[in-house]
Amino acid sequence: MSDSVLAKAVDLAREAAEAEAPWGTVGDHVDVEYDDERVATHYFVCLDPAYVGWRWAATIARAPRAKSATVDEVVLLPGPDALVAPPWVPWAERVRPGDLAVGTVWPTPADDQRLTAGLTGLDELDGAADRSPVHPSQWEIGLGRVRVLSADGRDEAARRWWSGDRGPEAPMARAASLTCSTCGFLLPIGGPLGQAFGVCAQQMSPADGCVVSLAFGCGAHSEVEPAEREPVATPVQDFVGFDALDLDQVEALEVSAVDVVEVEPAALEVIDVEDADVDDVDQG
Numbered sequence: 001m002s003d004s005v006l007a008k009a010v011d012l013a014r015e016a017a018e019a020e021a022p023w024g025t026v027g028d029h030v031d032v033e034y035d036d037e038r039v040a041t042h043y044f045v046c047l048d049p050a051y052v053g054w055r056w057a058a059t060i061a062r063a064p065r066a067k068s069a070t071v072d073e074v075v076l077l078p079g080p081d082a083l084v085a086p087p088w089v090p091w092a093e094r095v096r097p098g099d100l101a102v103g104t105v106w107p108t109p110a111d112d113q114r115l116t117a118g119l120t121g122l123d124e125l126d127g128a129a130d131r132s133p134v135h136p137s138q139w140e141i142g143l144g145r146v147r148v149l150s151a152d153g154r155d156e157a158a159r160r161w162w163s164g165d166r167g168p169e170a171p172m173a174r175a176a177s178l179t180c181s182t183c184g185f186l187l188p189i190g191g192p193l194g195q196a197f198g199v200c201a202q203q204m205s206p207a208d209g210c211v212v213s214l215a216f217g218c219g220a221h222s223e224v225e226p227a228e229r230e231p232v233a234t235p236v237q238d239f240v241g242f243d244a245l246d247l248d249q250v251e252a253l254e255v256s257a258v259d260v261v262e263v264e265p266a267a268l269e270v271i272d273v274e275d276a277d278v279d280d281v282d283q284g
Helices: 010-020 122-129 151-162 171-175 247-252 278-283
Strands: 026-036 039-046 054-061 070-078 115-117 147-149 186-188 197-200 211-213
Touching: 010 026, 010 039, 010 054, 010 070, 026 054, 039 070, 147 151, 151 211
Parallel strands: none
Antiparallel strands: 026 039, 039 054, 054 070, 115 147, 186 197, 197 211
């Protein structure tokens, strides 16, 4: 699809790029790509420091049997190594579970498949009661609620909980020897989800107050028995470094007490340093 006229029109493409770009931002010619028959785009390095890796693209075309090319458009496009912003994602898809903070409002779409119509007043209950038969597993009254959880919403929640941090594949569950299904701290829940989930009421468990899979488990299971303490062994005496003496040798080494001689205060001679000679003091 190469076209010699378009391939040689580098100067034409540069002039078009310099006419559109800020002064001094059009650099060397990088490449030429053919977009269609008799249509090509010439790329030039962008010298703007704010657009490192970007390229000025000048698209030119040649009419049939024409011997010269004309300019179609000039745009600034990111190159292979350009720093670009990530693809734009709508806010409703960008917010993830756990991002909801105090004061944040999260609107629910009107056509959310996880919800179905409920009942908002007692006057609607009479009409619902006329339905024959009423199957609680397929229909929920939901008085006071415009919408209630649908079967799709229930199944989606069950899959999310089962594969989450409180499911059987969680690291803590895999390390535990007992499951929540046999734990006395498990609070059962009603409805179809009660066949696979419950609420933990063990204060010492990291899942306290959370929905847990019956196949989940942790080290705070109610049936974990305290480990038996091993009896303390008799202390071992180490006699290395000194000799052990028997009783006779100890008695032979007894030292008699030293008598303390009591001296009467009157027997002590008090010397007045001021009245005595130096010789007397030395002799004393």
